[in-house]
Amino acid sequence: MLDVSLNHRFGAFSLDARFRSPPGLTVLFGRSGSGKTTIVNAVAGLLMPDEGRIAVDDLVLLDTAQHVRLKPHRRRLGYIFQEGRLFPHLTVRQNLAYGAWFAPRRVPRGDSERIVEMLGIGALLDRRPGALSGGEKQRVAIGRALLSAPRLLLADEPLAALDEPRKAEILPYFERLRDEVNVPILYVSHSASEVARLATTVVALEAGRVIAQGPAAEVLGDPAVLPTGAREAGAVLTVRVARHHEDGLTELDGGGLPLFLPRVAGVPGASLRIRIAAHDVILSREQPKGLSALNILPGTVHDIRPGDGPGAIVALDTAAGRVLARVTRRSALALGLEAGGAAYAIIKAVSVATTDIGGGQPD
Secondary structure, three states: OEEEEEEEEEOOEEEEEEEEEOOOEEEEEOOOOOOHHHHHHHHHOOOOOOEEEEEEOOEEEEEHHHOEEOOHHHOOEEEEOOOOOOOOOOOHHHHHHHHHHOOOOOOOOOOHHHHHHHHOOHHHOOOOHHHOOHHHHHHHHHHHHHOOOOOEEEEEOOOOOOOHHHHHHHHHHHHHHHHHOOOOEEEEEOOHHHHHHHOOEEEEEEOOEEEEEEEHHHHHOOOOOOOOOHHHOEEEEEEEEEEEOOOOEEEEEEOOEEEEEEOOOOOOOOEEEEEEEHHHEEEEOOOOOOOOOOEEEEEEEEEEEEOOOOEEEEEEEEOOEEEEEEEEHHHHHHHOOOOOOEEEEEEOHHHOOHHHEEEOOOO
């Protein structure tokens, strides 16, 4: 358990953030400038806040009231930056050994062979960083951090410097870290897709304040919590692979409702998390007929949140989970949408991006 309480001021910006992070992968989610990196650097010991207390389980890293401040190297934290920051004159094997060198003798070291296999870097061990792609560098950086036997991993927008193909390459490895490595992770992001795929817990930040915290589906499915704006709104559904069809579609089971997507990886029965962007959802008061869209989810309107402009976010509770739809206020009024009323969410199969589909956590 990570327990954070911080107050800090930079000129006109003030940070006043408090949250508790349970085991798993916790994402600090918000726009640039909302205070995410400030929090991570305070946890790492790279920034001394004006006031605060930070503890990992029973170990107090910082308590300004009690004049406690562990130096960064005594906190035993692994830090993954936006760039790999590998030593260019060392091979991958030597960079990994450098991380292992920092592991305390009394603490069991990470299984280097297992970590190398998990990250798929076995073929890279004798190369130097200059011969690696951006995605390969990040995988090596993750391995180096894990081999230091950290009590907590910090990842500050580790995919921000990568192009879309490299991001798609790295995301599954963070899913494996979340599910297979017994090290909690504090992960910084302003990408709704990353949050939807990876987060066990979301801490949403806005202008230096925590505006919501909780499970990913709960926070991202709340129309009142839009830390990166209405354009990025979208909900998370946990589904299971039902079957793969010969026409290239995969049928998913969402609480008994069928969902069809272009073929996705996963054997029947496998759990997946998918993000449905609010701007890809159309609403109807009656069950639609004669449409090309394959996914029609009946539900009940939970809430309608008007925006500052002509738009509104509608939250619809379905058997598959909560879905958000971004519509105009005029459309909501014309449809007579109101809390408690019935409606149908219409989602095109091809509208869900591959980057919005990830592995579900084990039961």
